[in-house]
Amino acid sequence: MSTTFLHPTARTATAPEPRAPWRDWLALTLLMFPVLLVAVDNTALTFALPAIARSLNATGVELLWIVDAYPLVLAGLLVAMGSLGDKIGRRRLLLVGSTGFAAVSAVTAFAPGPEWLIAGRAGLGFFGAMLMPSTLSLIRNIFPEPNRRRLAVAIWAAGFSGGAALGPILGGWLVEHLWWGAVLLVAVPIILPLLALGPALIPESRDPKPGPVDVPSIVLSLLAMVPAVYGIKMLATHGPAPEPLAALGIGLLMGYAFVRRQRRLAAAESTAPLLDLGLFGNPVFSTAITANVLALFSYNGFILFLAQHLQLLEGQSPSESGLAMVPALAATVVAGLLAVPLVRRVRPGFVVAGGLLLSAGGYALVAVGDHDAGPGMLLAALLVLCLGVGAAETISNDLILGAVPAAKSGAAAAISETGYEIGSLLGTAILGSILTASYQRNLQLPADVASAGTGAAHQAGETLAGATELAQSLPAPLAEAVTAAARTAFDSGVHITSTIALVLMAGAAVLAAVVLRKVPTAA
Numbered sequence: 001m002s003t004t005f006l007h008p009t010a011r012t013a014t015a016p017e018p019r020a021p022w023r024d025w026l027a028l029t030l031l032m033f034p035v036l037l038v039a040v041d042n043t044a045l046t047f048a049l050p051a052i053a054r055s056l057n058a059t060g061v062e063l064l065w066i067v068d069a070y071p072l073v074l075a076g077l078l079v080a081m082g083s084l085g086d087k088i089g090r091r092r093l094l095l096v097g098s099t100g101f102a103a104v105s106a107v108t109a110f111a112p113g114p115e116w117l118i119a120g121r122a123g124l125g126f127f128g129a130m131l132m133p134s135t136l137s138l139i140r141n142i143f144p145e146p147n148r149r150r151l152a153v154a155i156w157a158a159g160f161s162g163g164a165a166l167g168p169i170l171g172g173w174l175v176e177h178l179w180w181g182a183v184l185l186v187a188v189p190i191i192l193p194l195l196a197l198g199p200a201l202i203p204e205s206r207d208p209k210p211g212p213v214d215v216p217s218i219v220l221s222l223l224a225m226v227p228a229v230y231g232i233k234m235l236a237t238h239g240p241a242p243e244p245l246a247a248l249g250i251g252l253l254m255g256y257a258f259v260r261r262q263r264r265l266a267a268a269e270s271t272a273p274l275l276d277l278g279l280f281g282n283p284v285f286s287t288a289i290t291a292n293v294l295a296l297f298s299y300n301g302f303i304l305f306l307a308q309h310l311q312l313l314e315g316q317s318p319s320e321s322g323l324a325m326v327p328a329l330a331a332t333v334v335a336g337l338l339a340v341p342l343v344r345r346v347r348p349g350f351v352v353a354g355g356l357l358l359s360a361g362g363y364a365l366v367a368v369g370d371h372d373a374g375p376g377m378l379l380a381a382l383l384v385l386c387l388g389v390g391a392a393e394t395i396s397n398d399l400i401l402g403a404v405p406a407a408k409s410g411a412a413a414a415i416s417e418t419g420y421e422i423g424s425l426l427g428t429a430i431l432g433s434i435l436t437a438s439y440q441r442n443l444q445l446p447a448d449v450a451s452a453g454t455g456a457a458h459q460a461g462e463t464l465a466g467a468t469e470l471a472q473s474l475p476a477p478l479a480e481a482v483t484a485a486a487r488t489a490f491d492s493g494v495h496i497t498s499t500i501a502l503v504l505m506a507g508a509a510v511l512a513a514v515v516l517r518k519v520p521t522a523a
Helices: 021-056 060-088 090-108 113-130 133-142 145-176 188-200 215-238 241-269 277-281 283-313 316-344 347-370 374-404 407-441 455-462 465-474 475-516
Strands: none
Touching: 021 060, 021 090, 021 113, 021 188, 060 090, 060 113, 060 133, 060 215, 060 316, 060 407, 060 455, 090 113, 090 133, 090 188, 090 316, 113 133, 113 215, 133 347, 133 407, 145 374, 188 316, 215 241, 215 407, 241 277, 277 283, 277 475, 283 316, 283 347, 283 374, 283 407, 283 465, 316 347, 316 374, 316 465, 347 374, 347 475, 374 407, 465 475
């Protein structure tokens, strides 16, 4: 990496004590357990929601909060926990977070009511915020040599993608053969190897000159992230409304206050800021973060309409649609691992740009393809997109870690993880809102149905799920007409959103190629 693009203190960080290589790779293996745990937990719970609703008599609003409590708390605390790990020790924070996550999972698995389950999910978000930044920042310090670090980051990303693929399969099996609480209880055996062997095999690392913990900054970061994330999720679910717009406004206002405080603390030089905003002045760091955000934006936006197409138009069950996506998720893993040797021949910036172009290519297939030909075309497009996401994410994460000093790797990893959350939310909110608006504008129900003015007809005009439910209650000829109208309206929205995403990802690829073009190939 050229000195021009490295953080000014990146080369002066204290070098870790020499270790046997096998200990480093064993440490990485242990770090995969919390990564796998978080990834599985993110996707498996979805398949338990019907069983939870039946068992706990949860309302629709309670089910929404069971899902949302975790990411809201997680997103609000990522930056604070990443910086805390720099101060008190990343291994210590990882072990505390893992212990807490396992304990809360075990208790929450036996929640007697939806309120207890919501509280448990919030607790999981609290401890989960300690896990992912800690694993990535520990990798930065265990593997200071760029080539080994790049491979370690690729394995880390592969663990996350593999867990996301395993989640639907494992969640469906556990709910079918045991009970919904088993989805949470599985965290205990997954985390035990880390707790047993981590203290001996994972080296501790921290900022050698940590400042005091700035509680007001932590509070401000929470007040900024939680309302913003809530607002984005509500916009994705319900569209523009006063409540989510007000939440977004509060989040932006608190974010402005947070940034002002960080700048004031940095200028005073008496108290270290919670977040070093100077990291964003490094073009490699900021562009790699942008690439991460947009890669997750493209992936989650695609999954949004693909899942609806497979389940509502092709008639697949949630587990069947999850299995159909596994090859594409496996491609994410393969692409990430193949990107490691590739950057020895091709500049990293061009690999990131190429990954983003592949994502654009996936959307291009959807924008011009025939959706009536069955799910094969959409799944092929997802495969192309995942190849791009895998390559772009792996190398951009490596660039993020390599562009900052080792002492600040916790904060950098937390920013990267926050980018993951924001990218996922924006992909769902922005592309989902455009898709919904286009569907509602283009839907033309048969005159007999549209004039009935029933609640079911109204729901059909709002969502594809509503139209599918309405069709099931109608006689065959009319049901076919409603389904055909809904498919046409939905496909028109998919074409529009795919075209927008295509242009956005192509622009991101150009940005990555221009800004990162001087980052040299790996030695």
